[in-house]
């Protein structure tokens with residue numbers, strides 16, 4: 641059977657039970673928060689993302705929403721002004737490596753290069769942030785997340801003094817909707833032997849439980865899951881509702897090229913605004929979590 645037909649079938653099967661599974665998942669958390677916390681992050685790693693960044697910043701500014709941007713060093717070198725504007729507008733820049741090793745740019749993957757090269761990718765990004773903006777990122781996101789993210793990242797980040805990573809898919813973790821310190825034996829859960837780097841898991845689709853609620857899933861997967869007019873905002877509202885219900889921490893992740901000019905995304909920001917839902921940067925979330 642073709643992969644898109646299989647995917648379509650799997651989505652159909654999971655859709656009616658996904659809300660129940662997600663409710664069950666979140667209900668396992670021991671949240672002591674008085675209210676839920678939200679952050680929105682963007683991965684600015686592909687060439688089309690660069691062109692729409694000014695529009696996206698304008699959109700976020702119009703709603704007074706501060707976000708976190710996972711950027712890559714090679715684009716900072718090429719487009720320093722627009723990256724400076726991210727910081728000038730009060731948003732955060734996350735270290736997303738220097739070259740974002742992947743099959744498109746350099747026929748490589750972050751989890752396949754040596755530890756020394758991984759370290760260099762992270763440090764070179766920091767050097768550029770220092771050089772262009774006198775800025776030190778405190779957060780990290782593994783290029784391509786998912787299966788390319790792993791245990792190997794945390795000792796590197798720990799050594800470099802990072803506050804947090806935001807590279808895991810929520811329902812693969814045992815965080816149950818809260819930030820957590822990854823275990824040294826299994827980074828998807830906490831134990832009594834943890835890394836000192838906080839992990840902020842990324843929100844999954846409330847209708848499909850397993851995949852990230854990212855813009856690839858919504859608009860570009862085959863077939864796209866939520867590309868019909870108004871579908872994105874409906875799913876976004878469901879995601880917000882379940883996070884609120886469980887006083888959890890919701891970290892969203894989208895690609896600028898998919899959402900900067902998307903009406904349904906703008907409607908989602910409008911929804912947050914109308915409901916007076918405060919959006920924090922990932923850095924603010926991590927810092928307030930550490931302080932607790």
Ligand SMILES: [Zn+2]
Pocket residue numbers: 845846847848857865866
């Ligand atoms: Zn979905």
